[in-house]
Amino acid sequence: MTAATGSSSREGTTVDGLDAVAARTTIALGGGPTRAGRQFAEATLASWGVAPVGVAADNVRLVVAELLANAVQHAGGPVEMTLSAAGAAVRIEVVDGGAALPLSRPPHDAARPSGHGLFIVERLSTSWGVAAHPTGKTVWAVLPLPGSTPTPA
Secondary structure, rough: OOOEEEEEEEOOOOOOOOEEEEEEEOOOOOOHHHHHHHHHHHHHHHHHOOOOHHHHHHHHHHHHHHHHHHHHHOOOOEEEEEEEEEEEEEEEEEEOOOOOOOOOOOOOOOOOOOOOOHHHHHHHHEEEEEEEEEEEEEEEEEOOOOOOOOOOO
């Protein structure tokens, strides 16, 4: 079974320049990191008072799954995932040990059997990107949480 543990903090975290509340988890590789990541995202959103049903929560779960699946497929697996929220936005960060930077494949071809992950991330997020570091990279995306102002539990 995959273990996902998390903790919340406020230490200098920002989302789009606003002070944020954050939750961070280490994702184990065995047993399904995308499922563990989605469950962690659901629990974190609930602890912040974000409705568990609806488009915003669905979009967060989908982007979490896509970023974690990409880390598994292209970088040997995710190492850590962080959700940070401020105002009505959430930032999802997935850290992995891979050196290769992700690239979307324009133009999007819906008939292609794979390669839709970053297209989905691009469509659902207000911004996304990648930050390389000496031990790998962090892929991040910021999504709106309309009608929500997450607060720590």
